[in-house]
Amino acid sequence: MKLKTFRGGIHPPYSKEDTAHKAVEVMPIPTEVVVPLLQHVGAPNEPTVGVGDQVEAGQKIGESESFISAPVHASVSGTVKAIEERTNFAGKSVNSLIIAAQADQPTKWTESKDTSSLDPDEIKDIAKDAGLVGLGGAAFPTHVKLSPPSDKPIDTVIINGCECEPYLTCDHRLMLEKAEELVGGLQLMMRAVGATKGVVGIEANKMDAVDKLGELLSSREGMEVLPLEVKYPQGNEKMLIEAVNGRRVPPGKLPSEVGALVQNTGTAVALYEAAATGKPLIERVLTVTGPGIREPKNLLVRVGTSIGDLIEQCGGFAGTPGKVIMGGPMTGFAQKDLSTPVIKGTSGVVVFTLEAVEGDEERQCVGCDKCVEACPMFLMPNMIVKHVKRGQYDMADFYGARDCFECGCCSFVCPSRIPHVAYVRIAKAEIAAAKKK
């Protein structure tokens, strides 16, 4: 059988074997966490506690009046040491709470209650109160996604189990270890938006997860698992919707335009846990891996844990590190130092050694068109770069700069090692600035 997929894309080396078969390990509570007040796409939160306050794990510590926002919770019990600007994963300064963890941490959220009687509004409230955001990396507030415009009914909820980013295996492990919770989360999401169909899309390099979920879903009405071709970026929302039901989201529009809602595996599990036990989003599973890590692992980690702590938990560096990436190697952010805290959207830490990142100087485009062929959005990355170099941002937009979701396929295939995504970001910033004038 030919597996479903999208047009374009690439086949990078997946390199998942180091952690794919390792069960999730619970990381000990660090002595200190740094919890940024903005961890999502949307309005920032204001702190609801002060310096010196005693906080309990799961207690709300930051809130916003704005609808497109998600509250943050204390990820450990302890004392608020400071509220100050800290550098986040993207190199920006974000107001953050620094909490010193106390020695004894309470065990909470062990009692599970039935979720079958919850109505759509209750489910959305639970998502908002628990501070849920998309755990795949984009970190869009979940309750907002669960509230599409009333004139755009959702018929299909898709759980994104593709995990197309090389190296990362946290979603894979979640699907194996928290399959029941995942199905519960999918059910809640379908009820919240009134969808009749629920699909878990999984790349065919995780057949054990396909089998496991297939077994659970076989008896359920309207829910199924769909194995997909292994191709990057299959896990992008638009690519996934096309593969699942053949619909293409128009440029600049949201998935609700074609009646679809896509949520990450981790988000579905977190929604179920929030609904069943009341547990807010204070921890997540992520993968710490790469050739620069001595002992790669999947870890269950409290939000606010520094990446330095994660790396220590994994036996430290193997060799001299050259690049420490938060997120996957295709779209993740390279870090300047190891103090950056894990946030809700952090799917992994990938470390490359110094030797692996040397060289690779950018050269002139030779017009091979490989980027044009690889682009899953059917844009012309070569032309975008050419016009950004000339300062012609309107032309960069003509060739699709604003439609680019920065998957990096173009740079991956480029024989001249052109960092197209960096140029696209310049174009997007310039176009936005021009619009403001």
Place this chain on the structure above:
Amino acid sequence: MAHYELRVTAPPHLKGKEEVSHAMRDVLIALVPVMAVSIVFFRLYAVVNLATGAITAVLCELIMRRIMGKKATLGDCSAMVTGLLVALLIPPTVPFYYVMIGTVIAVAIVKELMGGLGYNLFNPALLGFVSTLFLSRLWNPISYNLGGISGVTAATPLTFVRPTVLSGVRPGYWDLFLANAGGALGEVSVLAILVGAAYLLYKGHITWHIPVSIIGTVFILTAIVGENPLYMIMAGGLMLGSFFMATDWVTSPDTKKAQIVYGILIGVLIVLIPLFASITGAVAYSILIGNAFTPLLNRLFVKKKFGEVKSAA
């Protein structure tokens, strides 16, 4: 933890193994069959011209980049490809210094003075070649008289498309396809060109769009103007031009639609030019004119973006 010098760059942090030099090496490999057949037929004439092209190109690039204070880029092999193509475009009876002049113009002016590989608007080998056509008119009009040395070379069979041009023995289709001793080095065997082209297609360095639309257009138009279409596509430099030159990455358009239009444009020119001017260099001139249209075609034939619906208006 100790302090580390960490690199911070924009994603993606994974890069493929694709290199310009790999592609150029594959082009060199793809040229082996046609070079081999030309050497079998023309012996020393072919060896001298091919070697002249290759050596001149390499030296020229080295010297130019040294003068301009740039890093040497010989490793990408593109200079050698250019030199060999110039040699293949020229008949073996033409003295080697024409190959040298054509190569110098191609590499030094058309490529390096424009900024190097990737900056050139025109195909260096073709512009180098047509420069020698001009020069030959200035001081040695007979060297391109395609008569050739008796027993070694013959006139380009393309001239037989119009029987009024030359009288002589017209090579048969099988001779054209397998091997014949007429015209330029690169016209020696259609089969040899196709073998090399198949390799480039297999390796994914070129696609069918440009060559098929050129050759198809030439075939159809030739039939329409009442000449022999099969002869037209097999004789002369059409095969070499279509597969090895019109497909040049740098100077051809970037979307499939634009490439097909580009191929059709070149095909039309190849048939029209000889109707009004000399048949010599018609393929070369046509591709060069096509090169000039590349930026416009890239602008006109943009791919429809993912999910984009053309408005009915």
